[in-house]
Amino acid sequence: MKITYFDHSSTTPVDKKVLKEMLPYFSDDFGNASSLHSLGRMAAKAVEKSRVCVANFLNCSSDEIIFTSGSTESNNIVIKGIIKALDGKKKHIITSAIEHDSILEPYADLKKQGIEVTYIPVKGNGVVDIESLKKAIKKETILVSIMYANNEVGSIQPIAEIGKLLSKINHKIYFHTDATQAVNALPCDVKKLGVDYLSLSGHKIYGPKGVGALFVKSGSPLKALQLGGHQEKNLRSGTYNVPGIVGLGRAVELVEKDREKNNKKIDKLRKILIEKVLKNIPDTVLNTDILNALPSHAHFSFMGTEGESIMLALDFKGIEVSTGSACASGSLEPSGTLLAMGIKPETAHGSIRFSLGKENTIEDVDRVIKYLPGIISKFRKMNPLYKK
């Protein structure tokens, strides 16, 4: 069966150009980048070349890049590593209500340890409320972590504006952004964004899984969570994932080169998808504010339905999407992001996220429109509470 893939927010296929670059480092050039012999030095050279690519992409120095296993690790290292480094000081940290669990869970953990946490609300379009952020800042605040773009509805956060705001506060507040979802579509110049730390991940940008990077502005506090191998200036011990790191370096180069072209193409398809879904399926809410969102995202709630059933029915037709509710974890709790946007739980339950990628075509959109209206109508007929 032909697979129609609309779940690029979850992961992307590795670009063939990226794969080609990676392949030698699995076999012929398999050295450990920490070894001093020639095979090791060759691997180390490849790691350093990739570090320069990532640094160029972020407009920073290559000394400011740490390779990790992905954004979950980058986020954990930053949040816990700063607190560890600033041990003994009275602390208050700020984040938003719509962050990924790899931010929310470390924050929750720190809260249990007695650190004060403020969660900034978002507006109805999924964009953080800057006024609430301003009010939340106090003299004990040491860290603000706000994602660059949301993974569910795709809302883009005003990172540069927050960076400016924090730079004017008369004590240092470190600023981290989780740029995992933004990297494909948005410029990631850390100087223009005004961030001290930035997380990104290979597999969201047509690179490999299990590799990511963390930008740490020179002089910013950070203490390692993982000890042992002394790699990455002692900040992230563990044998280098050389093929992964090489793939990440190539992936960011391609993102930069093709960003404008891909954004245009994806946005055009996304608009057609939205128009056709809203035209063909009544009683549907679009939760993505396309004026303030990544070009890839189209997040819908279909009233009187349940997202997981729709996702499975589409999967049966070879169309891969993601559900907006947290049913994948076995919980029937609706998504925290949607609730934070003021969407009612019963609306949030019937949600589906389409996240488009550079290889999608108009035929893919047509396949959705061929099957989705019938699927929604069938589920609504089965729901005695749905009357329309």
Ligand SMILES: Cc1ncc(COP(=O)(O)O)c(C=O)c1O
């Ligand atoms: C916003 C955001 N942050 C962090 C992550 C975790 O990234 P990784 O899979 O590289 O650990 C994801 C993954 O979906 C994400 O969307």
